[in-house]
Amino acid sequence: MSVSLCFKFYNFTSAPRTIFGEGALETAAPYIADFGKKALIVTGKIITKTGLAAKVQDVLSVRGISSVIFNDLPGEPDDKMIDAALSVFKSEKCDFIIGLGGGTPLDTAKAVAAMAVLPGKLSDYAGKEMSGDFTPLVLIPTTAGTGSEATKFFVYTDTATDAKLLMKGDALLPKLAVIDWTYTISSPVSITVATGMDALTHAVEAYTSKKANPVTDIYCLDAITRIFKYLPAAAKDGNDRTAREQMALAAYEAGVCINNSSVTLVHGMSRPIGA
Known part of the structure; x- marks a missing residue:
């Protein structure tokens, strides 16, 4: 009598480091400092008005890291918004990217991190695995919903075709996820x-x-x-x-x-x- 054995394998990936809890940003600061000396902070106008973006800048400044804010995100991510953020990243000669906010800033930050390295247009990678040595990425959610800080995906709208596209790739995972639940308290x-x-x-x-x-x-x-x-x-x-x-x-x-x-x-x- 012969016995056959069936083995099933699972591929499990996650962000290399996640810091969770009240005051997580301050705890994460030494790790953030390893990513470079100038950060592009991708966030929204509301988050900017609350002072949270300025708080992130203060934490960076203590570590000798300068930063510039991009908050021109009027709606869900599209290629024009991503291109605008990418232009700021390049013109300001930033080293790494921080996504701060809900799904839109976090997804936009992922797209910029990828396209700062990859050639061509974002739509060139639709349906493909996005891979490469992407710009270091730190994601800080301010809502409890999308989970974008833990995923290798982002969604954007291609304005030329009005298609909402899902982009993917293990390289899109952030180097660091910083989750401070107190940032969600102000959510209506x-x-x-x-x-x-x-x-x-x-x-x-x-x-x-x-x-x-x-x-x-x-x-x-x-x-x-x-x-x-x-x-x-x-x-x-x-x-x-x-x-x-x-x-x-x-x-x-x-x-x-x-x-x-x-x-x-x-x-x-x-x-x-x-x-």
Whole structure:
């Protein structure tokens, strides 16, 4: 009698370093200092008005790092916004990039990090694996939803075709993810709920995906459990510190999930609608 053994292998990737918790930015400062002497901070106008971008600049300045802010992000990322940010990165001779905010600044920062190195246009890489020695990237989320700080993906709209494209590549993972849940406290209830449902969708899709595996299942189930318990609490009271912390962790977990087991058809259906 012969016995056949079947081995299945899983490829699990994540950001090389993640620092999570209140005061995470200050803790991360020594690691950020290794990336260069001048940073492009990609963020939004609202985040700039709150003073958070200036706080990041202050933390960098203490380490002898200068910085320039790009916050001309009127909507979801498109090629024109990315090209504008890339132009600032090059003209200011920046060494690395910090994405600060929700999904739009983080995705835009990823695109700039890639195109600062790659030749041609961004659309040239549609449907391909983006690879290379990309510009060092630090991602700091201010919402608990997209999980972009933990993924090798970004989405942008190609204005020439009105197509919303998913770009991918292991090299798009940030060198450092900095998650301080206190940055989400100022999010209004509409953003809190919308981003929280985004995280829930990620976790459910990753759990039901054909690419799911035992490792991602752990993250998926934990994220789902946290969101069901703490999203209503965060929506009811935006100052609920426990709820905010747990939602930031759940969004990160869900990001880890989709990074490794992908999403399902509902995401693909959403892109033409979004575009």
